[in-house]
Structures are given as C-alpha cells and as structure tokens.
Amino acid sequence: MIKIENLVKRYGANYALDDISFTVNEGEIVGFLGPNGAGKTTTMNIITGYLSSTSGSVTVNGIDILEEPKKAKKLIGFLPEQPPLYLDMTVEEYLNFVYNLKGCTLNRYKHLSEICEVVKISDVFHRLIKNLSKGYRQRVGIAQALVGNPKIIIFDEPTVGLDPKQIIEIRNLIRTLGKDHTVILSTHILPEVQAVCDRIIIINNGKIIADQKTEEISKAVQNNRRFNVKICGPKKEVLSMLKSKVGIVYAEELAEKDGDAFTYMIESEPGVDIRKNLFYTLAEKGWPLIGLEGVGTNLEDIFISIVDGGGEDTRRKKGPPSKQAAKQEDETSAIGGENK
Amino acid sequence: MTAVYRREMKAYFTTPIGYVFMIVFLMLASAVFCLTTIQQGEGSNIAMYFTILIFLFIIIVPILTMKSFAEERKMKTDQLILTSPVSIAGMIAGKYFAAMTMYTGTLLVSALNFYTIFKFAASNAAPNVASIIGNHVAVILVGSVFISIGIFISSLTENQLAAAIITVAAILVLLVSGMLSSLIPFYPLRVVVNWISIFTRFSYFTYGIFDYSAVLYYCSMTFLFLFLTGRVFDKRRWG
Numbered sequence: 159m160i161k162i163e164n165l166v167k168r169y170g171a172n173y174a175l176d177d178i179s180f181t182v183n184e185g186e187i188v189g190f191l192g193p194n195g196a197g198k199t200t201t202m203n204i205i206t207g208y209l210s211s212t213s214g215s216v217t218v219n220g221i222d223i224l225e226e227p228k229k230a231k232k233l234i235g236f237l238p239e240q241p242p243l244y245l246d247m248t249v250e251e252y253l254n255f256v257y258n259l260k261g262c263t264l265n266r267y268k269h270l271s272e273i274c275e276v277v278k279i280s281d282v283f284h285r286l287i288k289n290l291s292k293g294y295r296q297r298v299g300i301a302q303a304l305v306g307n308p309k310i311i312i313f314d315e316p317t318v319g320l321d322p323k324q325i326i327e328i329r330n331l332i333r334t335l336g337k338d339h340t341v342i343l344s345t346h347i348l349p350e351v352q353a354v355c356d357r358i359i360i361i362n363n364g365k366i367i368a369d370q371k372t373e374e375i376s377k378a379v380q381n382n383r384r385f386n387v388k389i390c391g392p393k394k395e396v397l398s399m400l401k402s403k404v405g406i407v408y409a410e411e412l413a414e415k416d417g418d419a420f421t422y423m424i425e426s427e428p429g430v431d432i433r434k435n436l437f438y439t440l441a442e443k444g445w446p447l448i449g450l451e452g453v454g455t456n457l458e459d460i461f462i463s464i465v466d467g468g469g470e471d472t473r474r475k476k477g478p479p480s481k482q483a484a485k486q487e488d489e490t491s492a493i494g495g496e497n498k
Numbered sequence: 499m500t501a502v503y504r505r506e507m508k509a510y511f512t513t514p515i516g517y518v519f520m521i522v523f524l525m526l527a528s529a530v531f532c533l534t535t536i537q538q539g540e541g542s543n544i545a546m547y548f549t550i551l552i553f554l555f556i557i558i559v560p561i562l563t564m565k566s567f568a569e570e571r572k573m574k575t576d577q578l579i580l581t582s583p584v585s586i587a588g589m590i591a592g593k594y595f596a597a598m599t600m601y602t603g604t605l606l607v608s609a610l611n612f613y614t615i616f617k618f619a620a621s622n623a624a625p626n627v628a629s630i631i632g633n634h635v636a637v638i639l640v641g642s643v644f645i646s647i648g649i650f651i652s653s654l655t656e657n658q659l660a661a662a663i664i665t666v667a668a669i670l671v672l673l674v675s676g677m678l679s680s681l682i683p684f685y686p687l688r689v690v691v692n693w694i695s696i697f698t699r700f701s702y703f704t705y706g707i708f709d710y711s712a713v714l715y716y717c718s719m720t721f722l723f724l725f726l727t728g729r730v731f732d733k734r735r736w737g
Contacts, residue, residue, distance in 0.1 A: 242578035258501035
C-alpha cells in the first residue's frame with residue numbers, strides 16, 4: 159500500500175531522515191514510535207507530500223507522490239500534529255470546504271453526517287471552531303482526514319494534549335478506523351501503540367531501529383529485568399538481602415516510602431525470572447511483599463531492550479560499524495543514567 | 499482552486515478584514531474624488547483623482563493581502579491545502595482571485611462617484627467616458643500587480659504585521675521611484691528605473707492614452723510575483 163524506499167531528508171549538514179525504508183500493507187495499523195525529534199513528523203510530511211525528500215521514493219498504491227501528487231494525495235487523509243483548522247469557520251463550513259478542496263464526489267450530506275457520527279462531533283456541527291475545546295478540535299481534525307473516504311489515514315501524534323478520557327476515545331476511534339483503512343500513527347507514548355497498532359516501527363535520530371509486530375515488542379518489554387519492589391521490613395536488612403540474593407545483579411533503595419514499606423529497584427540476571435523466588439524468600443523472612451512492578455514500559459527502556467536483544471542487526475546495518483557502535487553505547491549509557 | 503477561492507471570499511466577510519478594506523477604500527476614494535473634482539470647480543481633473551488613487555494602494559492593498567499566506571502558515575492550515583489534491587498554482591490562484599474580486603468589486607462601487615459629475619456637470623464639461631473606463635482598467639491592473647506583490651510578501655512570513663509593513667514599503671518604493679527618477683543623474687539608470695516604474699507607465703493612462711504595452715507589463719508583473727510565490731512554496735518543500 160505504502161512503500162518507502164531509502165528515504166533521506168537533509169537540512170544542510172543535518173540528516174533528519176537517514177535512509178529509511180519500510181512498507182505498510184493494506185489494512186495494517188502501524189505505529190511510528192520515537193522520541194521527539196526522531197524524524198516521525200518529517201517522515202509523515204514526506205508521505206503526504208507536504209515536504210519533499212532529499213532522495214528516495216514514496217509510492218502510495220503504486221503511485222509516486224512526486225510524479226502524480228494529485229492522484230496520490232487523494233488516497234491519503236492526514237491529521238498533522240496541529241490540526242489544520244480555520245478558527246473563523248463553523249465545523250459545517252470547514253468540513254464543506256475540505257470536501258470541496260479534496261474534490262470529493264460522494265454524496266455530500268450523507269458523507270459528512272456519517273463522518274460526524276463516527277468522530278462524534280454532530281452536536282457541535284454548527285458551532286465555530288474557535289469556541290470548541292481541544293478534544294473537539296482534535297476530532298474535527300480527524301473528521302477532516304476522513305473526508306473523501308481515503309484508503310490511508312495518517313495521524314501525527316493524535317492524542318497529544320488531550321485528557322485521559324479523550325485519549326481513550328481517540329484510541330478507540332483509531333482502532334475502529336483501522337478496520338477498513340490503512341492507518342499510520344505516530345506517537346512517543348509506548349502504551350498507545352501497544353493499545354492500537356499491529357506493527358511498530360521505532361525510529362531514532364532519523365533511522366529505523368526496529369520494525370516488529372506489536373507482540374514481539376511487548377515481549378521485549380516483558381523480558382525487562384528491572385523491577386520496583388515494595389517490601390515491608392527493616393530497610394537495611396532488606397537491602398542487604400536483595401543485594402546478596404542469587405539472581406539479582408543490582409539493588410538500590412528508592413526514596414519512596416509507604417507506611418513501613420520501602421521501595422527498592424532491583425535488576426535480575428539476564429534470562430532469570432526472579433519474581434517467584436523473591437516472593438518465597440521474602441515470605442520466609444516474614445517481610446510482606448506489597449508491590450512488584452516491572453520498570454521498562456517507557457520508550458527509553460524499549461530501546462535498551464531492543465538494543466540488548468535482537469535489535470542490533472537492524473541497527474548496525476548502516477554506516478561505519480565502529481562509529482555506529484560507539485554512538486549506540488553512548489546512547490545506552492545516557493538512557494541508563496536517566497533511569498537510575 | 500474554487501474551494502480555496504470560496505473559502506477566501508467567505509473569510510473576508512466572516513472576519514473584519516473585508517469590511518475594513520471596503521470602508522477604508524471607499525472612504526478615501528470618495529474623499530479624494532471630492533477634492534480633485536467637485537471641489538476643484540473649473541480646474542477639475544480626473545487624472546489627478548486616478549493618480550492619487552493608486553497612491554492609496556500603499557494603505558489599502560496590505561489590508562487585503564497581509565493575511566493571505568502568513569495566517570495559513572501560522573495556523574498550519576497550509577498543511578491541509580498542500581496535502582490535498584490541489585496544486586500550488588491552484589492554491590495561489592484561489593487566493594489571488596479572491597483578493598482581486600474584493601478589490602475590483604470595491605473599485606466598481608467607488609466608480610459610482612462619477613455619477614455625481616455626470617448628473618450635475620454642464621453637458622459640455624462632462625468627462626470623457628472612454629477615458630474613465632480606460633483609467634479604471636489601468637487602476638485594476640496596477641492593483642493586481644500590488645496584490646500579487648502583497649501575496650508574495652505574505653508567503654514569506656508568518657507574521658501578518660511584518661507582511662503588511664513590508665508590503666507598504668514595497669509599494670511605496672515602486673510608486674515613488676518613478677516620480678523621483680528625474681533626479682537620477684546617471685541617464686541609463688534613469689531609463690531602467692522609468693521602465694520598471696509602475697507609476698511612469700500609469701501616467702500614460704491619465705493622459706488618455708490606452709497603452710497596451712503597459713497592460714502587458716502589469717500582467718507580466720502580476721504573473722511574475724504569483725510565480726515567485728509558487729517558488730516560495732516549492733523552496734520550502736524542498737528546503
């Protein structure tokens with residue numbers, strides 16, 4: 159459906175995108191994940207034809223976006239990071255404008271009212287966009303992307319700045335849309351892609367560092383070896399026990415305190431699931447374990463997991479290996495430091 | 499193109515811009531008309547009216563064009579248009595024709611001023627209709643050049659105020675350079691300035707000459723600046 163080959167975008171000496179290639183198949187929901195400034199927005203802007211690449215090609219359904227932009231753009235609905243809304247228009251006027259702009263041929267009234275039903279903006283249809291809340295504006299932005307019923311919908315950070323309830327609604331909406339559209343969505347929030355996407359592409363510093371099914375990435379997260387444990391008991395003794403325990407390579411005390419319970423961060427040896435063992439040991443000692451949670455559901459930890467596990471090959475593919483590896487180490491240590 | 503045009507036209511009237519433009523234009527045009535014709539009595543001269551009229555563009559045109567692309571860029575709505583199946587040329591044409599519609603419409607309303615002359619002037623003192631029409635055509639064309647310059651400048655910035663001020667300066671320079679060209683001591687340079695000058699060419703119309711080369715010149719200038727606007731978008735895209 160979308161084929162991206164060796165995409166490079168350069169600003170002067172800076173590479174915003176450095177040789178990116180991937181394919182998105184029909185009906186897939188693909189999450190584009192990466193920290194801010196990784197190149198997500200640039201990639202999306204190139205796919206939608208807003209920017210042009212320095213080199214490389216983007217084909218949408220076999221149509222090159224540069225050669226036949228009109229045809230290709232008709233297939234894509236795009237919600238940029240900031241919804242492109244005219245504040246001085248009502249929702250009705252705005253959607254009608256988009257309808258005209260996209261040269262839509264579907265039944266105007268029926269099509270627009272269907273969209274409003276789907277994104278739940280029928281109740282604000284006659285109001286000025288200026289007066290709508292952020293959540294509604296975001297939905298009007300999504301409605302705009304749906305006009306003309308494009309096969310591909312691209313969302314750039316669709317849930318930024320929304321409240322938790324709205325975030326859940328938007329995610330559900332995206333999942334519904336995914337049933338009969340190809341969806342690409344970018345975000346820097348991991349649970350978001352886990353909740354919505356079939357496949358995750360992780361991008362950092364303009365390079366793809368992982369391109370995997372969501373389950374695989376989730377597995378990588380579960381394999382995480384770091385846990386926060388909350389234990390009731392004498393602080394020093396508990397800590398020394400944790401430090402000396404077989405299977406734990408690192409333990410430290412965190413500042414958090416809950417009644418007589420203290421929180422510790424532990425890291426197990428690779429390939430060892432320490433959790434059951436830890437429970438029994440603590441039970442023997444008579445120190446109740448009241449909390450145990452994996453640390454590593456954030457993006458930085460994913461990076462570590464992927465770099466530690468099978469991600470290296472995809473990562474080292476490009477560039478001089480020594481330089482690349484050194485850079486990678488830097489990154490890993492920087493990220494590790496942040497975590498502690 | 500028509501979608502952009504229609505939205506622009508609507509935007510002129512859902513925001514104060516359109517009304518401010520029409521009020522300022524009609525007020526100034528009528529005042530100038532009064533002073534140069536009716537109040538002049540025997541020495542009245544419609545050439546003077548048209549000459550001053552094009553100087554009013556220094557104030558009027560920026561009102562019309564400052565918002566056009568600067569606002570789009572600031573609100574990121576250009577992203578919607580540029581990712582829709584609309585060409586850059588179509589988008590610019592939509593904006594340009596919307597501004598031209600506002601401008602020409604208002605100018606035609608201001609032309610009603612002439613009714614007073616025809617109504618009250620002695621039959622032998624009535625002005626030449628052909629000359630009035632010819633001058634209006636020329637004013638429209640000069641306005642078209644300035645509007646395209648305004649649109650071009652608006653596409654360079656996302657700050658409306660900056661766009662307005664630079665447009666004022668640009669129009670001022672273009673008009674005044676022709677008037678002051680006689681002060682240039684170096685002859686070849688004077689010829690070049692006169693050739694470029696929008697004002698010098700306009701003066702033929704006020705003498706009652708319909709100068710086709712000037713018409714061509716104004717159309718080319720309009721096209722040039724609209725083309726440059728397109729280049730701005732291309733440049734930004736490839737940047």
